[in-house]
Amino acid sequence: MNESVQLLTPRLAQYDFIGHNFVILFIPFLPQVCYFWKMCLGRYSRCLISRLQSLHLQKRQLCSTATHNGKPSQPSPPSIQVALTESAGRGVFATRRIRASDLIHTAKPIITHPTLSTLNSVCYFCLRKITSSSQYFQHHNARFCGEVCKDNAKAFYDVERRADWSAFNDYCRSQGLKYPLLVKRLACMIISGAESADSIYILQPASLSPEMILEFHASGFLGEQLSLTLQVLNKQWYTNVLARIRINAFRIELAGGLYEDLLSSAAASIESEIAVGNAIYMLPSFYNHDCDPNAHIMWIDNADARLMALRDVEEGEELRICYIDASMARDARQALLSQGFGFQCNCLWCSSGD
Secondary structure: OOOOOOOOOOOHHHOOOHHHHHHHHHHHHHHHHHHHHHHHHOOOOOOHHHHHHHHHHOHHHHHOOEEOEEEEEEEEEEEHOEEOOOOOOOEEOOOEEEEEOOOOEEEEOOOOOOOHHHOOOOOOOOEEEOOOOOOOEEEOEEEEHHHHHHHOOOOHHHOOOOOHHHHHHHHHHHHHHHHHHHHHHHHHHHHHOOOOOOOOOOOOOOOHHHHHHHHHHHHHHHHHHHOOOOOOOOOHHHHHHHHHHHHHEEEEEEOOOOOHHHHHHHHHHOOOOOOOEEOOOHHHHHOEEOOOEEEEEEEEOOOEEEEEEEEEOOOOOOEEOOOOOOOHHHHHHHHHHHHHOOOOOOOOOHOOOO
C-alpha cells in the first residue's frame, strides 16, 4: 500500500464521538431489533445480524466499563485516518486496534433531503420521524422536530421558500429521481452563503451514464426556480455536483429508538418504501465497499450516522462498508455495483464465487 497520507481538512474534523451511554441505551432492544430485521425487512446481511447479536452479548462488559471510579468514561481519540489505497483511491484505515461492536465514529450530514413521500412525516432538516403524537414546528410548508432544526434549516429554507417547487417535485416524482432534490438543497445553501459552490468537489464523481440524462433535465427546473444568474451555479456546476451526489448519497433508513416504534411500523415497512430520505457525508463517503465488510453505517432516529465495527479490526487495516444487500447472489451484486457505482468488486466473497 502507498504511504498513508492523512487528509487533515476542516470537513474531516467535523465528525464527533459519543460515549457509551448511547450503546447502553440501545443494547436492551438488540434481540428484538435483530428479530425484526430478520423477519420483516430482510435487507441486511447475515454478517450484520450476527454482529448485532454479539453486541448484545457484550452488554455486561460495556456496562461495567462505562464508568471508572464512579465517573463516566471519556471517548477515545480518533481511531481512523483517510489514506490512499493501492487500487480504490482513498480509503479509511484504522490507526489502532478496533474491537468488534465498537463505535468507530459518528458523522453529521452535509446535506439531507426527505423523500417526496415523507415530506409531511419527517423533520425537513434531520429526517427524524414525526408522528401524530409528536410535537413539531410547522414553518410555512415544512415540518421540523424542534427549534434547533428549524433554526439550522435557515441555511437553505429562507432561499428555498421563495419559489414554487411543485413542478420540480412533480418531475422528480414522475421520473423516480431523488438526487436532484439534494442538488436543490445544496444550491439554496450556496445562495444563502452557508456553503461554497465547490464544497463537495473533494468527493469522487460518478462517470456519466444514460440513467443520469433524466436527472440532468431537472437542472432546467432548478435554474428557473432559483434564477441561477450567478456564473458559478450554471449547468456545468449542476453536472459536477450531481455526478458526486449520485454515488456518494446514503439512503437513510432509521432503525427507530423504541421497540414499540419498531413493532408499529413493521407491517408498513414490508410493503412500502422504508427510506426516510437521503444524505451526503464527508468522512463516510471515503469508506470503500466490501461484500463482507468489517464496518457498518447505521441511523437510529435521525440522519446522524454511526459507524460501527462488525468484527475486530487491526491497526493499519482498511475499514470497509457494504454499499448493497450482500445477501444477493454474486452475479446480482456485481451487476448492481457496476451499474450503480461504476466498479467491479474483487472482494474475497466475489473472488471465491460466493
